[in-house]
Amino acid sequence: MNTITSKTYNKIIDIIKNNVNMVIDEISELENILENLPKNKVVCINNSFFYRKDFVKTSKNSKYLCFSKEDNKVKVFIGKLQNDIKKDWVAFDSKQISKIDLELAVRRELKVIGDIVFILIGNLEEVSSEVELEFRKAKRLKYDPSIKEEIYIEEIDKKGNFNCIVNSLVYSERLLENIGREILKALNEEFNEDNKKNIRNKVTKAFDKLVKKAHIKLVLPGSREDSDFSNSxxxxxxxxxxxxxxxxxxxxxxxxxxxxxxxxxxxxxxxxxxxxxxxxxxxxxxxxxxxxxxxxxxxxxxxxxxxxxxxxxxxxxxxxxxxxxxxxxxxxxxxxxxxxxxxxxxxFFLIDKPIEADLTNIKLNAKRLRFFGYHSGNKKTTRNLEYQDQEIVEALQEFTTTTxxxxxxxxxxxxxxxxxxxxxxxxxxxxxxxxxxxxxxxxxxx
Known part of the structure; x- marks a missing residue:
């Protein structure tokens, strides 16, 4: 276990200490405080620097990076606080803080780090996918990013059945037309207007399904030496x-x-x-x-x-x-x-403020008012007030501008x-x- 401590824990401990020292160098007030920091005082650095309301669902962690001064050196440790701190840093009496040795804190956090956080360094891999096409002997439309040809006809049996494979899922009229052309060519049929229309409908529906089904596979790391994770x-x-x-x-x-x-x-x-x-x-x-x-x-x-x-x-x-x-x-x-x-x-229209029409002397000729309607999540299901030429008013209300x-x-x-x-x-x-x-x-x- 000592080998692990010297070669692994110390590496991350040095990274943490370096971060604290860089923050001290960045904040001139902290540099000044550090020069005259008494032995009974510690400084806690905040663990959240952004306005949190309506931003994240999680709560701030109760553990903070702290430092004191011992023998004219910065001593970094973890402080556990009962109350949240709001400023970027706060100086406390050392008795007000529950101290945790930095190495011990690192050990504890490693035990509960979990796996999900490593999704960010998981490798992204393109994978093939396929959907049914079922146009005569053309059975499936497949996506395979590894093929060189834009469109490839893959024979699947001696009866002449085949699959059509594409190497791109970027929609274009040209691509859909070429898919249809290649399928009809494989069927030994002409690319005339009737065949073109029939195959186009099939190809469009299949291509839409293929796009929705396609995905990139994310592979969580095993160990960095074992695999190439350059495409994380x-x-x-x-x-x-x-x-x-x-x-x-x-x-x-x-x-x-x-x-x-x-x-x-x-x-x-x-x-x-x-x-x-x-x-x-x-x-x-x-x-x-x-x-x-x-x-x-x-x-x-x-x-x-x-x-x-x-x-x-x-x-x-x-x-x-x-x-x-x-x-x-x-x-x-x-x-x-x-x-x-x-x-x-x-x-598009050069109007930069809402418009209010003065209808003081205008008769709307109201037809009907409905209230105590049934409760519904959709507020637009019924018109509660109906009046003459209401459709014109509603069309005018479609216009918007921006601040x-x-x-x-x-x-x-x-x-x-x-x-x-x-x-x-x-x-x-x-x-x-x-x-x-x-x-x-x-x-x-x-």
Whole structure:
């Protein structure tokens, strides 16, 4: 067991200590406090940096990374608190905290880490799938991403029955037409209008079913040495970040530096598109990561610095800070991005406010009023008030506009830094999940 302690536990303990030291270096107040920190005082660093209301379903963990000063060195340990802390860090009297030795805390957390958290480093594998086609001797439509040909006819018996295999599930009129053409060719039938219509209906229905049935298989890791996990879920996310960040920076340069008006507009449109997609997916991602760290505090202890840095980047957008401690609200962040994007994309008519028609002297000629109707979850099942020309009013009410949020140009640069920080957090998360997985694997082997 001593071998495991020296070669495995110390590795993760060093990562945790390094995270605490980087946070201390990042927060100037903590550096100043550390210089004069008395022996009877400890500092607890918060384990949640975002506004939590309507964000995650989990509760904050009661275990916090803490440090004291011993022999002019930072001593890191885990503190268990009865009450939640709101600030980024809080100094306590050492008697107020239940202390847990860092190595002991790591050992305990490894025992309850479970398997689900490692889905993020599970490998993604394309798998084939098939559905019934049943068009004369064409029996099945299959998807196999490994074949080189776009469409391949597979003979299955001596009676001439066959399957049609495709290597792509990207819908296009051309692909469906070519599938039909190849099937009719295999049946030795002409590609005339009648045959074309008949085969098209069959192929379209089968292709739709095939698309719905197709999936990517995720394989949980056994041990890193045994398998290739270069195509893991989290590595796929990181690659997506790298690709989107490149597009974002290119668009940012066009918007800021292009001398051509059309080029600047294209840059802004792309910034809006990328920002909206990022805001939507990043909230889902961060919700997942915060949920993981609430339930598995060991993961947070190893990524504390990157979580804090991400929080700092979000905090540079002042109008998304909420609560007494001014924590970033991911909901407000998304609403701002969505508002700017919707104002640009979802307005054809140049009307930026709701319209109210003055009907003071208008007779509506009411026909019927119904109330005390049967309770129903669907509020639109019946008209409770009917009046003359109601259909025209209802058609007018279909029109909508969007509110406009004015944001300064530096928002786009701040947003770029948020995206980069999120990417860094993901990279740290990938590294730590492998460290924790391999540590647990070694312990189980012994």
């Amino acid at each position: 879920l989290i590595s796929k996310m990181i690659l997506s970040f790298e690709s989107q960040l490149q597009k974002y920076e290119n668009s940012l340069n066009k918007y800021f530096y292009s001398k051509k008006k059309e080029e600047k507009e294209r840059g802004l449109i792309e910034l809006l598109r990328l920002s909206y997609s990022f805001a939507d997916d990043s909230i889902k991602l961060l919700k997942l990561l915060v949920t993981i760290t609430d339930l598995k505090p060991l993961i947070l202890w190893c990524t504390l610095f990157d979580f804090y840095k991400l929080k700092e980047e979000f905090s540079k957008i002042p109008f998304i800070l909420k609560g007494n401690q001014k924590k970033p609200s991911l909901k407000d962040y998304r609403e701002i991005v969505a508002s700017v994007r919707n104002f640009a994309f979802h307005r 406009k949020s004015d944001i300064s140009d530096d928002f786009w640069e701040k947003n770029l830094n948020i995206m980069k920080s999120m990417e860094n957090l993901l990279k740290s998360m990938e590294e730590i999940l492998w460290v924790v997985f391999e540590m647990r694997y070694q312990i189980s082997e012994n």
